[in-house]
Amino acid sequence: MAELQLRAIEKTYGNGYKAVHGINLDVAEGEFMVLVGPSGCAKSTTLRMIAGLETITRGEVRIGNQVVNDLVPGKRGIAMVFQNYALYPHMKVRRNLSFGLKLKRYAADKIESSTQEVSGILEIEELLERLPKELSGGQAQRVALGRALIKQPEVFLFDEPLSNLDAKLRASMRVRITDLHKRLRKEGRPATVVYVTHDQVEAMTMGDRICVMKDGHIMQVADPVTLYERPANAFVAGFIGMPEMNLVPAMVSRDGSARITIDGQSILTDGLEGRIGGTTGPVTLGIRPQHLEVVETGAENAFTGEITNLEFMGHEVNLHASVGSATFVAVVPSELFDRTLERGDSVGLRPLGPRIHLFDVESGENISLSPQANDTIREETKK
Numbered sequence: 001m002a003e004l005q006l007r008a009i010e011k012t013y014g015n016g017y018k019a020v021h022g023i024n025l026d027v028a029e030g031e032f033m034v035l036v037g038p039s040g041c042a043k044s045t046t047l048r049m050i051a052g053l054e055t056i057t058r059g060e061v062r063i064g065n066q067v068v069n070d071l072v073p074g075k076r077g078i079a080m081v082f083q084n085y086a087l088y089p090h091m092k093v094r095r096n097l098s099f100g101l102k103l104k105r106y107a108a109d110k111i112e113s114s115t116q117e118v119s120g121i122l123e124i125e126e127l128l129e130r131l132p133k134e135l136s137g138g139q140a141q142r143v144a145l146g147r148a149l150i151k152q153p154e155v156f157l158f159d160e161p162l163s164n165l166d167a168k169l170r171a172s173m174r175v176r177i178t179d180l181h182k183r184l185r186k187e188g189r190p191a192t193v194v195y196v197t198h199d200q201v202e203a204m205t206m207g208d209r210i211c212v213m214k215d216g217h218i219m220q221v222a223d224p225v226t227l228y229e230r231p232a233n234a235f236v237a238g239f240i241g242m243p244e245m246n247l248v249p250a251m252v253s254r255d256g257s258a259r260i261t262i263d264g265q266s267i268l269t270d271g272l273e274g275r276i277g278g279t280t281g282p283v284t285l286g287i288r289p290q291h292l293e294v295v296e297t298g299a300e301n302a303f304t305g306e307i308t309n310l311e312f313m314g315h316e317v318n319l320h321a322s323v324g325s326a327t328f329v330a331v332v333p334s335e336l337f338d339r340t341l342e343r344g345d346s347v348g349l350r351p352l353g354p355r356i357h358l359f360d361v362e363s364g365e366n367i368s369l370s371p372q373a374n375d376t377i378r379e380e381t382k383k
Helices: 041-049 093-103 106-122 137-149 167-186 200-206 224-229 234-239 371-382
Strands: 004-012 018-027 031-035 059-065 078-081 155-161 191-195 209-214 219-222 246-255 255-260 266-268 282-287 292-295 302-312 315-324 325-332 344-351 358-361
Touching: 004 041, 004 224, 018 041, 018 219, 018 282, 031 041, 041 078, 041 155, 041 191, 041 219, 041 325, 093 106, 093 137, 137 167, 167 200, 191 200, 200 224, 209 224, 209 234, 219 234, 234 246, 234 282, 234 358, 246 325, 246 358, 255 282, 266 302, 292 325, 302 325, 315 344
Parallel strands: 031 191, 031 209, 078 155, 155 191
Antiparallel strands: 004 018, 004 059, 209 219, 246 255, 246 282, 255 266, 282 358, 292 344, 302 315, 302 344, 315 325
């Protein structure tokens, strides 16, 4: 396996549309890197440039120590798993797995041993004599994964491979793929992976690190915990996490201590004072629904809101409430939820001070992180 480096990669189409804006990214040998973002953010375009399926307008792609810009896909040492599986419909599973090795003129005994090893790892031995049309979606995806694995490439590329599967099967395939990655690492055969998805659950549960993209730009690169707890900007904060972070217009003022005000209601910034410096004026307040306490109306350091909706999720309740023109969602464990509350009732909402984020209105940058944390995040995002 090998490390992957993207250096100032750009993609501009013939009509002048610029899809990728000079991004830099390092993927370490054996790392599982996930590219995530909304539709149209250029994550698949970036993957296709790594694979050689899209030409690179400017910049360099390095696999190991080699610049591969001018190499055809078959010479780049990559294997790709597609959304639609891309199996040869007229070939049985055994031949689908081994076909790439036959093209490379591997010896028959090597092809057979590799086929048996890969089919054993993925538990598809009983499928070897079936045609693709005789496979379920999950089985077909395992065969597609096996066809990539058998090549022992430098880098594995996954382009939304689970999007055609139902929710239960997606969950089991997530575990299967990550377990396989860990197994190869333990066996001394670390697999370098770049995995594209629009599903943040896949990103958060599968990636060693995650690259969040928007409009052809990298917004932040970090491990899942850092993305959740220290988002670099409002876009990452709103994209990562379910339900998504509450992001509402607010004002910071100072009268001895700093206060956050929303439509005339103010709270002290407990636990935030040392992180925002001399910030005053308009900001975007960010607080995750899991970090918003539902308390009695009039409680200290709490906004007063009106319940607009209640979503019972089984283990928890999503409480929607309006505070003036702002809308908040709070997640309350079912066993702690007051069952007498109804739509239209008044309720107190207390943000947990240390969990509050403040974002610059214009740039979207998180201004409530420590200077050291901000510097680290900027450097990681530039890489």
